[in-house]
Amino acid sequence: MTSPSPLRIGVMGAPSTGKTLLMRRIETELRDQGIPVARTGKLGRRAALVPLPKMQHHTVVSTTWVIATGIADEMAVTARLEHGPVQVVLADRACWDALAYFRAAQEWHRQSAPEADREAPHRLASAHGRTYDLLLATVLDPTLPVERKHGHDARYRTLVDRHTHDLLREENIRYVRVTSAPASQELAIEHARQLCATEAPG
Template identity: 85%
Template sequence: MVTSPVPIRIGVMGAHSTGKTLLMRRIEMELRGQGIPVARTGKLGRRAALVPLPKMQHHTLASTMWVMATGIAAAARLEEGPLQVVLADRACWDALAYFRAAQEWRRQPAARADREALHRLASAHGHTYDLLLDTVLTPTLPVERKHDYDARYRTLVDRHTHDLLREENIRHVRVTSDPASQDLAIERALQLCTTEAPL
């Protein structure tokens, strides 16, 4: 039986409206422009709202498990196809950061068993990225009026994102709102995908 090579995996995580999806779209467009087979997961937030499940500062163990499992399953389905690159718009660790931020926002610490269960799931799949991009919140940048975000929760997500990456000693590329930083991240992704060697 002939097996297809494992595609390169690129993930992104960070607080909401920090440019995650736009960054993934730009990488996808650049790769397609070079004829590299690529697919992107995404829209987990919209799908969770249709279930419906709690979101943002209302995240629960169940909703976080759902986001993680759905993202993992979506990436796994893509990896079964003839792809060279899979882009994960919201890496596994992202959901855990949102959950931890929700617990702090509500001042309701989760049970230790629940925290450990989520951590095990994120750990099992969170180290499979060849490149992980971490978008950084710039609080002074305006957010579209249609997004009624809680500013404190958004800040907590940003902090927990960076805390998780540091605690787990995960290699990543920080991406700020500076166009030069975004261009550099895209260049790193293209370099990885064109040389087929993890950074």
């Protein structure tokens, strides 16, 4: 008899907009409630180790790698049973995220990859990206300082933010906008808490 599929919560958004911090807070909240949870992430860092281009240098190949690796990570954590079945998977960078970064990179360079090349990562993201039980998308606040060590291009961050929300609207994906305001952050955590309290597999 197969176990019920775990709930899947994903986050996406422009660089340095609090995605990882938000997922850590959700993870802590769920663990405090006794809900077995696993969190994926560090895709950008791992892509750089391959090495693959990232940020405004994102390509079709790097986009496809990030999407495929993220999907594989989400599947893999559900198979780690040393502490019992995982009830919730937190995807730090939902699979749609890399597609938004790629579209932003194309606009940043004022170029466009051939349609046939763009279709492959889109099909991959579309096949998996419609199965999130909750999708959170951060909203860029350009007034907030960014640590100098990150060295993010300001124009590229703005493009990623726009393409993130444009993409989700184009694909008719239901999601929760998460701003930098504390109330918005708390509301996102509450969405996750309520979802898991009522629907997490036992």
